[in-house]
Amino acid sequence: MSEIDQVCDMTDALDVMCPMHVQLDNVGRISHAGPTLAKIFPDQELVGGRFLEVFELMRPHSVTSMDCLLATAGQKLRLKKRSAPETGLKGVLMPAGQGGAVVNLSFGISILDAVRDYSLNAADFAATDLTIEMLYLVEAKSAAMEASRKLNQRLQGAKVAAEEQAYTDTLTGLKNRRALDVILPRLVEECKPFGLLHVDLDFFKEVNDTKGHAAGDVVLQHVARVLVESSRDADVVARVGGDEFVLVINGTIDEEVLGRICQRIIKEVETPVPYKDTMCQVSASVGISIHKGEGEATVEQLMDDADLALYASKHDGRSTFTLYKPELRQKGPLAVGS
Known part of the structure; x- marks a missing residue:
């Protein structure tokens, strides 16, 4: 085997066993770079470059020539790339023939950063490398x-x-009483203004009694759609009982606006609902209370005020709405059936 073949065989062996090595000639120029080392210099041709111009030797200091570099043989070298990213490296140099040297490099504790920065994987390291x-x-x-x-x-x-x-009513997909019991106290505590609409269906019991509970379920789903379409995403629509619903109109305390919402709900709820070969029809009565975002009003008081206004609507002939006023309490309790 010729000397050239021996050198090639040695280089191939080093590439496998030390894929981050460089071979230097007698003046400190890089004559060969291992495959992984070449990979971390994707835009730079290493062969022919001066080792000390490619790498900055941090320790030992004051190494400026090949003779000084050879004097570090066997010592632990600390280096970093001069080009970005300035990755830190560890190394050890051993003299080679004709005044040259082999420097084996590694990333040391910078390995994780290096793997990330250069997209390295297991194939870029010697099989026995830790x-x-x-x-x-x-x-x-x-x-x-x-x-x-x-x-x-x-x-x-x-x-x-x-x-x-x-927190969801399974039949209508609306919020349920449990959800309302969480939402209302928070709004009151945060002093948020809102209008509270208590909606109760008129003649719903008659639908259940004459056409069956399945027909009643269809009616309740129809009413749920009406209430959702009459509110905004920021509002709360909840079914709190069999045929009772509550709407929380966030940020709205204007009596005329709340009245128009109630009028729309009442009109749409009265639309006959088809069920099999028959039509189901109910109406809605509404009571309104207002939380202005100030004062000592409690959730219980607001619900009681809306409930009293609701039964005033029932007393007035159903299919209407009533805004709570303190005078309603002077009339005493109103008992009107659905």
Whole structure:
């Protein structure tokens, strides 16, 4: 085997065993760079460049020539790339034939940053390098963290779904009384102004008694659609009883505006609802109370005020709305059936 063949064989062996090595000639120029080292200089031709111009030697200091570099043989070298990113490196130099040298480099504790910055993988390191084990650990950790993230997402989704189910009326898809019991105290505590509409259906019992509960369910779903269409996304629509509903009109305390909302609800609710070969028809009575965002009004008081106004509407012939006024309390309780 010729000397050239021996050199080539040695270079090939070093590329496999030390993929981050460089070979230097007798004046400190790079005559060969291992494949991984070449990979971290994608835009720079290493062969032919001066080692000390490609790398800055941090320790030992004051190394400015090949002779000084050879004097560091066997010592631990600390270097960094002169080009961005200025990755830190560790190295050790051993003299080679004809005044040259071989410098084996590694990333040391900067390995994780280097893998990220240069998109390196296990194939870029010697099979026996401890870096391989570290990369496996990093990959295992990343896989475990991703699995944990997905599990947390599923658990969070299940929690949200469970909470949503707990606060949702299954028949209409509206909020339920439990949800309202959470929302109203918060609005009162935060001094938010709102109008509260208590809606009760007229003649709903007759639909249930004559046409059956399935027909009643269809009517309730129709009413739910009317209430949603008569409100905004920021408002709250809840079914709080068999045929009772509450709307919280956020930020609106204008009596005329609330009255127009009630008129629309009453008109739309009266639209006959088809069920099998018959038509179901109900009407709605509404009581209104207002929270101005100030004063000592409690949730219980607001609900009681709206309830009293609702029964005033029932007393006045149904299919109408009434705004609560203190005078209503002077009339005493009103008992009117559905």
